[in-house]
Amino acid sequence: MARYRQADEYFTNLFEGRIKVLIIIILFSYGILIFKFWKVQIAEGDVYKGFALNNRIRSVIIQPPRGKIFDSEGSILADNRPSFDVEVMIEDVPNDKKEEISHGLSEILNIPQKSILKTINLSRRVPYVPEKIARDIDICQLTEIQETREKFPGINVQAIPVRDYKKGKFASHILGYIGKISPSEYTQLKEKGYYIQDYIGRMGIENVMEGYLKGEHGGMQIQVDNRGYTDKILGSKDPVPGSDIYLTIDSALQEKVESVMQDKSGAIIVMDPRNGNVLALSSTPSFDPNIFVKPTQSAQINKIFSSKKKYLINRAIREQYPPGSTFKVLVAITALEKGTLSTRDYYFCNGKFYLGSLVFKCWYKYGHGNVNIIDAIRYSCNVFFYNVGHRLKVKDIHKWADQFGFGKKTGIDLDKEIEGVNPSNEWKKRNIGESWYPGDTINLSIGQGYMLITPIQLACYLCAIANGGLLYKPRLIDKIVSTSGEIIATNPVKVNNKINMSDKNYKIIRQGMAEVVESRYGTGSKARVKGFTASGKTGTIQMGFKENQINHAWFMGFAPNEAPEIAIVIFIENAVSGGTDAAPIAGEILDFYLYKRGKNIAKKD
Amino acid sequence: MLNLKILKQLNYPLLIVTLTILIIGIFFIYSASYQITLVTNAEINYAAKQVVWSIISLIVFFLIIFFLSYDKIKLFTYPLFIVNIVTLLIVLAFGSERYGAQRWLSIGGFILQPSEFAKLTFILALAKLLSYDIQNHKSIWFIIKPLILSFIPIILILKQPDLGTTLTFFPVLFAMLFVAGASIKYLSILLISGVSALPFFWIMLKEYQKNRIRVFWDPNMDPTGLGYQSIQSKIAVGSGGLFGKGWLHGTQNQLNFLPKRYTDFIFSVVGEEWGFIGVCIVLALYLCLVIIGLYIASKSKDTFGKLLGIGISIMILGHVMINTGMTVGLTPITGLPLLMLSYGGSSVLTAMISIALLESIWIKRKYDF
Numbered sequence: 024m025a026r027y028r029q030a031d032e033y034f035t036n037l038f039e040g041r042i043k044v045l046i047i048i049i050l051f052s053y054g055i056l057i058f059k060f061w062k063v064q065i066a067e068g069d070v071y072k073g074f075a076l077n078n079r080i081r082s083v084i085i086q087p088p089r090g091k092i093f094d095s096e097g098s099i100l101a102d103n104r105p106s107f108d109v110e111v112m113i114e115d116v117p118n119d120k121k122e123e124i125s126h127g128l129s130e131i132l133n134i135p136q137k138s139i140l141k142t143i144n145l146s147r148r149v150p151y152v153p154e155k156i157a158r159d160i161d162i163c164q165l166t167e168i169q170e171t172r173e174k175f176p177g178i179n180v181q182a183i184p185v186r187d188y189k190k191g192k193f194a195s196h197i198l199g200y201i202g203k204i205s206p207s208e209y210t211q212l213k214e215k216g217y218y219i220q221d222y223i224g225r226m227g228i229e230n231v232m233e234g235y236l237k238g239e240h241g242g243m244q245i246q247v248d249n250r251g252y253t254d255k256i257l258g259s260k261d262p263v264p265g266s267d268i269y270l271t272i273d274s275a276l277q278e279k280v281e282s283v284m285q286d287k288s289g290a291i292i293v294m295d296p297r298n299g300n301v302l303a304l305s306s307t308p309s310f311d312p313n314i315f316v317k318p319t320q321s322a323q324i325n326k327i328f329s330s331k332k333k334y335l336i337n338r339a340i341r342e343q344y345p346p347g348s349t350f351k352v353l354v355a356i357t358a359l360e361k362g363t364l365s366t367r368d369y370y371f372c373n374g375k376f377y378l379g380s381l382v383f384k385c386w387y388k389y390g391h392g393n394v395n396i397i398d399a400i401r402y403s404c405n406v407f408f409y410n411v412g413h414r415l416k417v418k419d420i421h422k423w424a425d426q427f428g429f430g431k432k433t434g435i436d437l438d439k440e441i442e443g444v445n446p447s448n449e450w451k452k453r454n455i456g457e458s459w460y461p462g463d464t465i466n467l468s469i470g471q472g473y474m475l476i477t478p479i480q481l482a483c484y485l486c487a488i489a490n491g492g493l494l495y496k497p498r499l500i501d502k503i504v505s506t507s508g509e510i511i512a513t514n515p516v517k518v519n520n521k522i523n524m525s526d527k528n529y530k531i532i533r534q535g536m537a538e539v540v541e542s543r544y545g546t547g548s549k550a551r552v553k554g555f556t557a558s559g560k561t562g563t564i565q566m567g568f569k570e571n572q573i574n575h576a577w578f579m580g581f582a583p584n585e586a587p588e589i590a591i592v593i594f595i596e597n598a599v600s601g602g603t604d605a606a607p608i609a610g611e612i613l614d615f616y617l618y619k620r621g622k623n624i625a626k627k628d
Numbered sequence: 629m630l631n632l633k634i635l636k637q638l639n640y641p642l643l644i645v646t647l648t649i650l651i652i653g654i655f656f657i658y659s660a661s662y663q664i665t666l667v668t669n670a671e672i673n674y675a676a677k678q679v680v681w682s683i684i685s686l687i688v689f690f691l692i693i694f695f696l697s698y699d700k701i702k703l704f705t706y707p708l709f710i711v712n713i714v715t716l717l718i719v720l721a722f723g724s725e726r727y728g729a730q731r732w733l734s735i736g737g738f739i740l741q742p743s744e745f746a747k748l749t750f751i752l753a754l755a756k757l758l759s760y761d762i763q764n765h766k767s768i769w770f771i772i773k774p775l776i777l778s779f780i781p782i783i784l785i786l787k788q789p790d791l792g793t794t795l796t797f798f799p800v801l802f803a804m805l806f807v808a809g810a811s812i813k814y815l816s817i818l819l820i821s822g823v824s825a826l827p828f829f830w831i832m833l834k835e836y837q838k839n840r841i842r843v844f845w846d847p848n849m850d851p852t853g854l855g856y857q858s859i860q861s862k863i864a865v866g867s868g869g870l871f872g873k874g875w876l877h878g879t880q881n882q883l884n885f886l887p888k889r890y891t892d893f894i895f896s897v898v899g900e901e902w903g904f905i906g907v908c909i910v911l912a913l914y915l916c917l918v919i920i921g922l923y924i925a926s927k928s929k930d931t932f933g934k935l936l937g938i939g940i941s942i943m944i945l946g947h948v949m950i951n952t953g954m955t956v957g958l959t960p961i962t963g964l965p966l967l968m969l970s971y972g973g974s975s976v977l978t979a980m981i982s983i984a985l986l987e988s989i990w991i992k993r994k995y996d997f
């Protein structure tokens with residue numbers, strides 16, 4: 024012991040000195056530590072409080088089921104079904120598991136691992152909004168994911184209501200389709216309560232009635248744990264489902280109308296001339312709106328968008344054609360009302376009409392002989408109407424065409440309806456830069472030339488002839504009903520124009536049109552059906568020149584003659600003539616209508 | 629025969645501060661594992677386990693006080709050190725791997741972490757070496773011999789790999805050499821060469837350890853992986869503010885955002901639920917512990933006792949600095965528990981043995997062996 028005593032005494036003094044230095048170092052480093060805690064907790068505390076809130080509170084949007092669309096008899100046309108979507112909350116995926124998760128999911132879902140990884144690694148995105156990995160997975164895939172859920176942190180399967188067009192292509196141009204909103208649309212739409220993942224009506228009723236159909240989003244504020252699983256629901260608001268739309272469409276008739284067109288391009292409109300109700304409206308070729316909802320259909324979507332067949336164009340309202348001979352009725356009305364024509368006036372048709380050096384031909388090159396107004400409508404004699412038109416001023420024809428709604432939108436409850444062209448002297452100066460020549464009037468009097476109409480305009484005009492002068496606004500929507508069954512809005516019958524025309528002249532026109540169908544030599548005799556007397560008018564228009572010339576066929580007709588209750592407009596592209604192509608189809612539809620009406624009457628009795 | 633008079637001679641401030649920290653620790657382990665306890669219907673109850681470990685540690689504490697004063701331990705310091713080195717070797721060869729590191733040894737159902745005890749046997753061996761060599765304190769060998777002694781456990785523990793425990797060895801070594809009277813010149817050379825040797829040290833590190841240090845500089849480098857712990861812990865502590873969110877009410881804690889929260893990151897829970905005030909209270913308690921330890925060392929008449937007291941105090945300080953520092957991004961994330969606060973048998977046992985040794989030095993402060 025003594026060995027160290029000396030050393031210990033020396034050491035004790037040294038020790039006291041050095042331990043003081045040590046304590047100073049300790050206090051200094053402690054100071055740094057406390058300062059750091061002060062900085063994080065007090066100086067930057069609010070920032071971290073915000074982070075902590077972001078970490079745990081999330082808003083979850085609950086999509087409202089879209090309103091349904093029904094036909095006039097209450098059977099469903101556009102419904103909703105659950106789509107099981109695989110979503111990823113990127114913030115909840117552990118970094119070292121990305122590879123494993125994407126591999127596992129790619130095996131179950133049959134999608135390449137790369138694309139899943141790409142979604143998981145998305146960098147430019149809204150934080151804490153789930154990203155979709157796969158949509159509409161089938162039930163086997165769903166159960167497989169649910170059973171092995173712990174292997175997939177951050178991955179959730181969400182049941183989301185999606186549109187289901189029960190009958191596929193059925194009435195697709197009426198119903199339209201929906202599509203996901205684009206980021207640029209989102210910036211405008213978010214104020215109206217849309218979210219980036221929403222779908223919006225793009226066409227047809229889906230588009231026009233978007234405000235009623237979409238409903239209101241619900242939402243939940245949830246507290247989540249570190250894996251993103253719900254820990255507690257802090258508050259929730261139920262979504263308000265969209266309202267249901269009831270159409271005036273008669274499904275049975277619509278089905279018939281679609282079946283008779285087969286693979287022809289064109290449009291058919293069936294209306295009730297007593298109120299303007301649209302009973303059927305079809306445009307062919309048509310499309311299956313379901314492809315816009317289902318995933319992995321981009322090839323089909325591309326085909327539909329790019330094809331020359333113009334699948335998406337509703338030819339009934341969005342394409343304009345010359346009215347052809349269907350316009351002769353309007354020329355006759357003008358002349359009758361102006362007093363430049365009566366039933367006693369006869370013109371001789373030898374197949375040609377001369378205007379100065381110009382020659383205008385009748386479709387029947389041997390000529391119809393001596394014809395009056397009734398005969399002329401029956402045979403659709405061009406020369407007669409050249410003569411009648413020649414005695415009229417274009418402004419009179421323009422005025423009467425305007426009375427019947429040509430050159431104006433009918434106001435049908437669909438989007439992107441076009442106006443057509445109701446030409447006049449001013450119109451020609453404005454648009455062509457030339458003044459109106461007499462030859463233009465001659466062309467106009469048989470519905471060729473500058474006059475362009477849509478099938479729906481023709482249908483309204485037809486109804487007005489059938490019902491004695493009421494130009495109805497076509498009525499496609501019957502009523503809007505909330506999910507609780509309360510009627511939110513009705514769509515009252517609306518008359519666009521009351522045409523002031525004498526009963527006598529109506530009778531003349533109606534007689535001519537009746538003979539078109541009922542007379543042995545009428546151009547529309549192929550529309551004739553048993554048990555019904557029908558009226559009509561055919562039309563054939565030539566498009567293009569010589570070798571490339573194609574004909575389009577028109578037929579318009581109503582029945583029964585005593586008290587018309589159905590009006591049909593048929594337009595067929597690339598046909599021979601209205602009488603041979605369009606009229607028989609009208610006959611089929613009339614026949615079906617009669618059969619159906621008979622059944623209904625039998626049921627009532 | 630129990631000599632109950634010893635109880636009267638205990639340093640009570642030291643004991644009271646220690647027990648206070650232990651009790652606070654149990655409360656926070658309860659809070660940090662509350663969700664786990666709920667989910668498992670109390671089948672896993674870490675707070676209860678910690679109570680058991682605390683009781684065992686207290687028994688060990690009193691066994692040392694009554695039967696094994698530090699001067700008796702001094703007699704078999706070297707054998708203890710060698711036994712510990714052997715267990716470290718066994719861990720490397722047969723130990724069970726957890727969280728990617730081989731640190732645990734299971735003996736008869738107990739899982740022990742020999743590196744925890746290595747800190748103590750190292751301090752004991754170092755104190756003994758220095759105290760025998762004290763008259764040569766100006767010699768360069770006074771520094772070189774302890775260095776060789778230290779390198780054996782440091783290399784072995786680094787190999788496990790356990791960066792955190794390794795880091796605590798350096799301040800302990802340095803402080804003990806400094807207080808023992810090593811020449812400032814040689815110490816400076818040691819420090820400078822140590823710093824310049826850092827690149828070599830870097831090469832020796834495993835990739836995940838390198839990443840931890842990289843992430844320490846920039847936690848956003850890997851926000852969902854390694855940086856996740858760092859970021860979530862900072863959010864927890866920071867969102868605690870001045871008063872905290874209240875015990876059991878820390879959202880970061882209760883909603884499972886904090887990893888390892890009842891072991892290494894227990895202090896984040898303190899920061900979140902008790903706020904800056906709680907942080908200051910707990911840090912002050914630890915500072916008391918360190919200062920009392922140093923006071924005991926200064927009052928001891930025995931060189932070995934003095935150096936042992938310094939070593940233990942600095943070891944506690946090292947744990948506090950490294951562990952609490954990592955919860956706010958001041959130090960890199962290393963797997964180091966906070967002595968007496970974190971859950972874990974080996975860590976509580978090491979802490980209580982350390983305190984018992986300090987008490988023993990205090991009791992025998994008047995003696996010079």
